[in-house]
Amino acid sequence: MTDPMPPAAPSALAAEPVGPAASPPDRPSLPPGRWIRENLFPNARNSILTVFAILVALFTYRGLLNFMFSEERSWIAVRTNLRLMFTQAYPEHQYVRVWVTVGIVMVLAGLSAGIWARWGGVTLKRLMGWLMSGGGLIAVGVLIREPSVLTDAAGETVRDDAGELVRESFAAAMADRWVWWAVALVLFALGLALWLRFDDLARRTSEIPVAWLVFGLPGLLVASTWVIRYGHYAFADGEFIAEPGQLVAMSTRVPWTVMWLLLIGCYGLGRVARERAIASAQAAADASDDVEVAEEGAGGEGAPELPRGALAKTRAVVNLAWVLSPFFLYWVVMRDPEIDYAHVFSTMLPMGLAFGVAGSAVLWWLTRSDAGEVGRLAAIGLLLLAAFHWVAAFFGWYSMLQVARIAFLLLAVAGLLAPNFAGVAAQRRRLVGAWLFVVLLVFYGATVINAPSTIETPTDMFIGGFSVTLLVSVLTIMLSFPIGVLLALARTSRQPIFRVLSTVYIEVIRGVPLITLLLFFSGVLPLFLPDGMEIAELAAAILGYTLFSAAYLAENVRGGLQSIRRGQYEAADAVGLTTTQRTGFIVLPQSLRVSIPPLVGQVIATFKETSLLAIIGLFDFLRMANSVVPNQSQFLGVRREGLLFISVVYWVVAFAMSKYSQRLEQRVGLGQR
Amino acid sequence: MSDPRAPDRDASLSTLGTRPPFYRDATVVRWIAQVGTLILVLAAMWFLATEAGDSLRARGANIDFDFISDHIGIKVGWGIDTNPDTGGRALWVGMVNTIRMAAAGIALASVVGVLVGLARLSSNWPLRRLAGVYVEALRNIPLLVQILVYAAVLASLPNVSFGMGPIPGWVHLSNKGLSIPRVFIADGFYQWAVVMLIGGVIARVVFKRLAARREQTGMQTNAGAWATGIVAVFAIAGWWVHPIFGWLGGIFDGLSDAVGSIPQGAVQLVAALAAAAVAVWWIRRFLAQHRTPAGLVRLTDDDWFRMIFAVAGAAIVVLFVAVLWPGLSSWIVNSSSDGLGVLADKFGNGRTGAPIDAMRPDIVQPGNFPNYGPAGLNLPIGFAAVYFGVVFYTAAFIAEIVRGGILAVPKGQSEAAQAVGLRRSTALRRVILPQALRVILPPVGNQYLNLTKNTSLAIAVGYSDLVQIGQTVYNQTGKTLQVMAVWMLFYLACSLTISAAVNFFNIRLRIVER
Secondary structure (H helix, E strand, C coil), rough: CCCCCCCCCCCCCCCCCCCCCCCCCCCCCCHHHHHHHHHHCCCCCHHHHHHHHHHHHHHHHHHHHHHHCCCCCCHHHHHHHHEEEEEECCCCHHHHHHHHHHHHHHHHHHHHHHCCCCCCCEHHHHHHHHHHHHHHHHHHHHHHCCCCECCCCCCCECCCCCCCCCCHHHHEEEEEEHHHHHHHHHHHHHHHHHHCCCCCHHCCCCEHHHHHHHHHHHHHHHHHHHHCCCCEEECCEEEEEEECCCCCCCHHHHHHCCCHHHHHHHHHHHHHHHHHHHHHHHHHHHCCCCCCCCCCCCCCCCCCCCCCCCCCHHHHHHHHHHHHHHHHHHHHCCCEECCCCCHHHHHHHHHHHHHHHHCCCCCCCCCCCCCCCHHHHHHHHHHHHHHHHHHHHCCCCCCCCCCHHHHHHHHHHHHHHHHCCCCCCHHHHHHHHHHHHHHHHHHHHHHHHHHHHHCCCCCCCCCCHHHHHHHHHHHHHHHHHHHHHHHHHHHHHCCCHHHHHHHHHHHHHHHHHHHHHHHHHHHHHHHCCCCCCCCCCCHHHEEEEEEHHHHHHHHHHHHHHHHCCCHHHHHHHCCCCCHHHHHHHHHHHHHHHHHCEEEEEEEEHHHHHHHHCCCCCCCCCCHHHHHHHHHCCCHHHCCCCHHHHHHHHHHHHHHHHHHHHHHHHHHHHCCCC | CCCCCCCCCHHHHCCCCCCHHHHHHHHHHHHHHHHHHHHHHHHHHHHHHHHHHHHHHHCEEEEEEEHHCCCCCCCCCCCCCCCCHHHHHHHHHHHHHHHHHHHHHHHHHHHHHHHHHHHEEEECCCHHHHHHHHHHHHHHCCCHHHHHHHHHHHHHCCCCCCCEEEEEEEEEEEEEEEEEEEEEEECHHHHHHHHHHHHHHHHHHHHHHHHHHHHHHHHCCCCHHHHHHHHHHEEEEEEHHHHHHHHHHHHHHHHHHHHHHHHHHHHEEEEEEEHHHHHHHHHHHHHHEECCCEEEECHHHHHHHHHHHHHHHHHHHHHHHHHHHHHHHHHHHHCCCCCCHHHHHHHHHCCCCCCCEEEEEEEEEEEECCCCCCEEEECHHHHHHHHHHHHHHHHHHHHHHHHHHHHHCHHHHHHHHHHCCCHHHHHHHHHHHHHHHHHHHHHHHHHHCCCCCHHHHHHCCCCHCCCCCCCCHHHHHHHHHHHHHHHHHHHHHHHHHHHHHHHHHHHCCCCCCC
8 A cells, every 4th residue: 555665656655754844945846737747646546646635635625614604603702702712801991901911921022032033034935835825725715615505685594495595606606705716816916926026046045034924914913903894792791792894992903003013112122132232242352353153053044143142131131031920920910919018018028128138148148258067057057947947837836927938948048059159259249139039029929929819700710711721831831840850850860769759750640641630639639738728729720730741841851861971971070060060050951952842842732731621610711612602692502613713723822832843943953963 | 860970989088088077978968868858758648648538537538448339329321331330330331431432542543643644754745735734733732622623513413313324224423423333242252252262272373383384494385374264264163163162151150159159258368369479479580580690680770660560569459359359340240240150151051143243223212302222333422522532633643653753764774675676565564664663662652541541531521431430420429539549540550551562562573683
């Protein structure tokens, strides 16, 4: 049947690597007639396969189109419930919080895109191909879709004597779909025009930046909401509003326009920062002529070379913002905490100040160059004291605020790190500065986390839909990553007890289905908690996801760890690094780089797995489409439309991530050395 | 162990006579850290366990497994027994359903996956693109969403009616699910199986002989064809002559009586001792294999784990036998008689019918609406939705693995095969696939594991798998923890079985090196 030999004559199934990289862009293109002959109908068997594949594709496509455009579909259910599906029911006057959240993400995304600026390009040839095949697909779709059902003056469908629906004639259907014909023609003509305009190979393979497409297409979409009358559908105070032929509501149009402008503006800002850094570094290089110019990886889209470290600080700040923003957005912006200022001024502020000042003093003393053994012993003492507070609190011997216990523990950890910063004044200042920042973060976080939310919603969850899906994915990834790395280190360690504990944990978790773990955490966990301790449903779910994901991440990281050569360890030992330094500076950076593809795979898997939240009763994206919308009185039983819609959204996000990971792989040069 | 350093530095330090204080001695610190962690983990577990015990006691629930043999009244939508007597029986129905789904899913997913993977490497442009679209579309949409889409589409099919299609009288598809002809084990099957067994043994002997002769003389002996022919002859002849083995029923009857007269405690004791003895025997054999004349060779982590698993397995068996014995027999066979009694019945003299029989699906109308009759194999929507979901989803991943595996075979191999004049199909069968299989098998085994675990999503569409039935059971009895323990054991057992099978084939496929 199948045949993987490299073909002397083209065979049906050849083992020739025909991946994405198989057709080099500079291969001269054949005239269409010859291309069809050589690729589609070179011999009898291939012709049969071609016909078979095309028939399968056409029938699938036709089925999908017939489903989508059937008069029984009620896409209005999706249109009306877009807000519900993405954010659940925020009160109208609080909806600005959602936009602030999106805005912050847009700002960060724009800045990152500008500063990292490694987008690469799309060749004109591919763009032309996309345009023409897009036009062709639409045209084919218009042709093969079944004609619409006739309706009478009252809008009721017409049936013949046998009770079958009466459909309009083929010619009438084609004439009715003139808009689609126009779109197909415009796309095709655009592609053709480009093709004719850029007729030599060099210009066809010239690239236009991907950024233009990524920013331009949403821009077009946003702009179109100001012109095209998409119609206005919404629930206003439970009242169903349907106004076809209207512009989209102002409350949707304006924010999205602002979002798009923010994205573009911040992208521009990032680009400017990048250009400046490059210019100043080059000026310095011209002046001294000895600045090392480092090329970043093998990506190479002809972007100017960025000197090593030129944007390091900016990048660090943006990275930190990315890491902190989910927590900030979730606890502060989305939730509008009702802060008890009396408590803040009477307790949190003084305690925070005390920890800041006293902790700084302790750290300053511990980083003296002559602190020596005494300093280490003091740090260990601090650690024991901090641990004892937790034990004491657990058994109720004496009470101490949780935030104080956390701060104590962090101080002890900082104390243990102190020898690494000892001696040099600048280093000591850096440790103390970091400590102050951490204290600020901890006390601020504790204040907002413990404050109740003021958002009033039908359920006790103040976010739902896609935002829950995203929140759980992001928090799960962020929390499970360090646990996974620790587990991987423990599993590859030479210490038998660590190894056994970690192995048993990983294998047991990987052996059971996620849903049983989630049922455990959402249903049984409360049994295990001491009296008076409660855990929110969402937190329990995130805990379950995190513990599950950590086991899989650990295996991915372990794969990377095992790829590190023995010589690396020996070299690290030879220059006198401690075990921690060796792991942190030599082993982990290299192994994580190797594990990037499986790690991104795990990120995608986690994103997809968040759909299981619907089973344990949380209102995630899937639950909205599968049970909330079909239960609305206006849209009873309208389920398939919503499911198709969320499939597309899930697909777009997951597909984008997998494409990005492929680019990342190429950029770090995996598989090329 | 990614820490392959030369011997400890501490050793050389101590020889210098400058042994550091204990709190800076790496060995001591490491052990303190390890033991400290262990104590912490154990303490946390102990604490959580006591908390759970307290809260359960406060609710008046005890941690026991009585529900396995206690009568409960639940209805199962689909399975070998829709009105299970006991909790254990209900869970067993769920396990069978899960295994059915997983086995059927693995079979079809492998076929679809390999076909799509090969299609992705085809030189035929439309086929290649079609396969690419399939893979990219399916693996980026959550499986649960796909299952729900299938369920929603199936639920919108028309109602059952007489003379419905797609193939009236053979295949019926409606919002009640799929109804197809049912092939089932009939009266004579077990006796026929004995005939087949004898045929298989003879075929094996013949095959070995012929294969050996071919090795010696180099002549074509057609060993495979002969063996297949012998099995076929026995199968066909056995169809009519199998009743001659009816006397086996009497033997099992007698054995059953004999075992039945032994007191139950003794049986439990013997079974427990047997399990323990097997474990001891296995470990002794294992150690003997690793013993060289000089003593014991170094055991790797895996070796230790194997031994620990053997002990743990034996302990679990002993525990089951000692604690759950009364429940177990009713659990599996749903009757008070033991396994031997069942066998006696299956082989009974009266059974002379055909070994395998089939029935076409029918449509009946007991009340107001027509419905599927009991004759055909009726697969409910839930089954079909989960089945299509896991099969097509997993197939997309398997396709990528197959593609990668074939690409991983060096091009020189196929060129060399061509050079020695092998036909393309022969080269694929004898040169490319065997080498690709070596790369493909471990990740595909992982996918089989994922498929098995993913069948638990059946809970979303109401297919009665282990998780769904388990949830019903604990909602009714309140024995949440116990049911979850059963889940965990079952899925771990599945994982171990599949990875053992994959390991077995992997070792068989390994390149034999000098």
